[in-house]
Amino acid sequence: MTAAADRSPDTAAGLEYTEAEVHQEFGENPNEVRDTNHYQEEYVKGFVDKWDDYIGWEGRAASEGSFFIDQLSARGVEKVLDVATGTGFNSVQLLKAGFETVSADGSAEMLAKAFENGRRYGHVLRVVQADWRWLNRDVHGEYDAIICLGNSFTHLFNERDRRKALAEFYAMLKHDGVLILDQRNYDEILDHGFSSKHKYFYCGDTVTAEPEYIDDGLARFRYTFHDDGSVYHLNMFPLRKDYVRRLMREVGFQKIDTYGDFQETYGTESPDFWIHVAEKT
Numbered sequence: 001m002t003a004a005a006d007r008s009p010d011t012a013a014g015l016e017y018t019e020a021e022v023h024q025e026f027g028e029n030p031n032e033v034r035d036t037n038h039y040q041e042e043y044v045k046g047f048v049d050k051w052d053d054y055i056g057w058e059g060r061a062a063s064e065g066s067f068f069i070d071q072l073s074a075r076g077v078e079k080v081l082d083v084a085t086g087t088g089f090n091s092v093q094l095l096k097a098g099f100e101t102v103s104a105d106g107s108a109e110m111l112a113k114a115f116e117n118g119r120r121y122g123h124v125l126r127v128v129q130a131d132w133r134w135l136n137r138d139v140h141g142e143y144d145a146i147i148c149l150g151n152s153f154t155h156l157f158n159e160r161d162r163r164k165a166l167a168e169f170y171a172m173l174k175h176d177g178v179l180i181l182d183q184r185n186y187d188e189i190l191d192h193g194f195s196s197k198h199k200y201f202y203c204g205d206t207v208t209a210e211p212e213y214i215d216d217g218l219a220r221f222r223y224t225f226h227d228d229g230s231v232y233h234l235n236m237f238p239l240r241k242d243y244v245r246r247l248m249r250e251v252g253f254q255k256i257d258t259y260g261d262f263q264e265t266y267g268t269e270s271p272d273f274w275i276h277v278a279e280k281t
């Protein structure tokens with residue numbers, strides 16, 4: 001069943017949307033949709049607008065604190081490439097903190113939204129449409145840091161694409177550059193199933209995010225907005241933490257530190273997110 005069929009009102013965040021802006025196309029067998037290119041169809045306007053409106057940038061900024069900015073500042077970073085700009089949250093945070101920032105994304109629609117959001121916060125984003133697999137073709141220059149945040153790398157469905165993307169990131173970094181890439185803690189769901197304490201990953205007053213289906217090759221999440229009952233989905237590849245660390249090492253990154261939920265040390269409690277900080281030298 002498609003998201004559009006799941007929901008009755010075609011309004012989101014109080015705005016009128018066309019069918020195309022709320023309709024995600026997963027076809028007859030949504031659990032068979034395991035395609036690196038499918039991200040373009042999943043981030044429909046109705047979904048991304050609601051996500052931003054209800055999660056709220058202020059709330060996100062508060063929960064992340066200054067983790068990313070501290071990591072970058074500690075390394076003397078000046079020039080940053082945000083390869084997963086989305087609606088612009090991370091790029092705007094970087095601009096606010098004074099970093100020279102270029103904002104890339106494979107989706108033109110997301111970049112348009114990011115640009116609009118940037119203006120709202122008083123910044124003019126430098127946006128470039130580029131798929132990670134061919135990043136060097138479309139984005140020029142060398143960067144002190146690349147960020148790939150908001151659980152974005154999970155959209156790559158095969159290992160060749162992951163290696164290609166990481167190699168492209170590596171090539172765009174200066175000799176002492178750093179890649180910061182985050183991911184959901186899929187090990188927890190793969191190893192302990194949905195019935196663990198992590199069943200609901202985000203349970204604010206307004207939206208619930210929960211895994212609807214999981215196997216070694218797919219994590220399909222359902223996002224339910226409580227105000228109008230609208231439902232959206234994302235099909236993602238469940239990346240294991242050590243697998244991502246290995247791939248990073250294999251493309252050439254020399255030192256990889258992995259943090260849990262923005263904390264320097266992670267104990268026995270399993271965090272919801274991992275953040276890999278990979279240094280080139």
Ligand code: SAM
Pocket residue numbers: 036039040043083084085086087088089090104105106107110130131132133148149150151152155156
């Ligand atoms: N970093 C932002 C945040 O945290 O709000 C956005 C994250 S959003 C979950 C993931 C973004 O990655 C989407 O905007 C999507 O278009 C982009 N993306 C996914 N696969 C991509 C690819 N192969 N190349 C370029 N962008 C891609």
